[in-house]
Amino acid sequence: MTEVYDVIVIGGGPAGYVAAIRAAQLGLKTACVEKWINKQDKPALGGTCLNVGCIPSKALLESTELYETARHNFFDLGINVGEVSLDVPKMIGRKDKVVTELTGGIEMLFKQNGIDWLQGTGQVLADKQVKVTDHKGKDTIHDTENVIIATGSVPIELSATPLEGNIVVDSAGALDWQAVPSSVCVIGAGVIGLELGSVWRRMGSEVVLLEAQDAFLPMVDKAIAKEAQRTFAKQGLDIKLSTRVMGSTVKDGKVVVRFQDAKGEHEQTFDKLIVAVGRRAFTDNICASEVNVQQDERGLFHVNEHCETNVPGIYAIGDVVRGPMLAHKGSEEGVMVAERIAGENSSMNYDVMPNVIYTHPEVAWVGKTEEQLKSEGVDYQVGSFPFAASGRAKAKGDTTGMVKIIRDKSNDRLVGAHLIGPSASELLAQSVLAMEFDATIEDIAHTIHAHPTLSEAVHEAALSADGRAIHIGNRKKRA
Ligand code: FAD
Ligand code: NAD
8 A cells, every 4th residue: 555645745946845844854754746857957856946046046146246346346445356257157057056056955855854756747636635747747646634735936928028049038048148148128127127137237238127117116115215226227227117018029139129118119129138027826737626725816825824725634835825925935834834734833924024135235124114104004213324334334345225124113113124235135134033023123222233243234223213323423402
């Protein structure tokens, strides 16, 4: 008789592989179905995040930021390096090596935790069964007490600008060009557009971003978004808001993009076009027709706060359910669900969800914006501090940006932190922790921060909420 699994996870991205590892740690007999075939034509774990998302984009952002620093900032720091040049194939090769090592690492963790990797495409059947179709088309049926669906998301395509070879690409295609295009158009000035637009701009491409909405980064605190827009424009990213893309045509190895803005219709030729207009949940055929798991009109599985679907024993996590499409959000859901299947009473705090855009400067935030608090009628107070007044930022020669923190005046609790600046992604963690612990602004103000560090900017922002920051002129009159 074949063994019955306690848990089968479908999808081995950051939501699914983390769920599988946590389930196995808790002694549950666990399998993970994953169908991904990587660039080297080999099956791979890690999903979008490790193969074509978070990790490869950050590898290229790192290389290109150092390239830009070497070209433009070393001289100011007293370092003469002669001519700095690029080796794009080597840079892409390094990125691929990082990906291969990390995805191989997940495979190793599966072995160490006794998780069966069922290679192929999974489908949830009725009666607690999962069908796996392997890469040769052979089906096997597996019995399980619980199923966790973690099949992730895929890029949204636009019918007016169909993908074509390596000229009109989605985010995955834009991670693999072997030479620097002289011009790149990006449709969508969202997170991917800004990160990948920055990568190619730093390498020397002229980058134009066409954005349909009239507001830039509407999900970001207004003051931070304004500073980001100003800074990115200064760097050379040409961000065109309120712009409607009408179509594209590939001709003689280039792409002609037609778009419309307040000034009328335009046609511009680029070497490359990246379509980065969001992602959609990948939920097609994940459940056989007799399995009635409820989905919404966008294909997202309906779940409660514990990621339970309407069918007992079937859970859904990560990009296939409500909430931001972020790797860490999916991973935490994976941990929660695995622990609940093992009988623990786990939950997660969706109100304290860190967000980062890995441009330079980085944009990072957690909690509520001023605009949200205003609309909710919350009596709040803001503290802020510019990196221009930070000794460490000055020493680094990297002073663009600020820290802005917000407290609820009724209880002094930190309800939002919004940053733009050097290492904002890392600095955000202290505010995330503070919010998770229900800390007050006074708690942050009381905490001793090492000098000279960038984290002092968060401390000073907390002090500034009471008009007592030391390194900016905010003197309060005594009552
Ligand atoms: P996925 O990572 O999409 O994984 C789903 C997996 O399921 C895939 O491996 C797929 O092959 C598999 N699968 C699907 N259907 C089946 C099936 N029927 N059978 C078997 N396997 C199946 N997020 C961040 O938090 N930080 C970042 O810096 C960041 N950068 C990004 C950069 C880019 C360019 C992109 C595209 C995304 C980025 N994201 C980032 C978003 C992040 O990648 C996703 O939110 C995250 O990967 C979602 O995790 P997931 O496990 O839900 O899905
Ligand atoms: P996004 O939602 O961040 O941005 C898409 C942008 O495209 C939006 O500004 C939207 O208004 C615009 N747009 C949509 N249709 C358009 C059209 N027809 N013409 C012009 N503009 C149009 O989505 P994304 O950048 O594709 O990223 C997808 C997801 O991946 C995001 O939800 C994000 O959560 C995740 N991601 C996260 C990170 C990170 O955490 N650093 C990095 C990359 C991606």
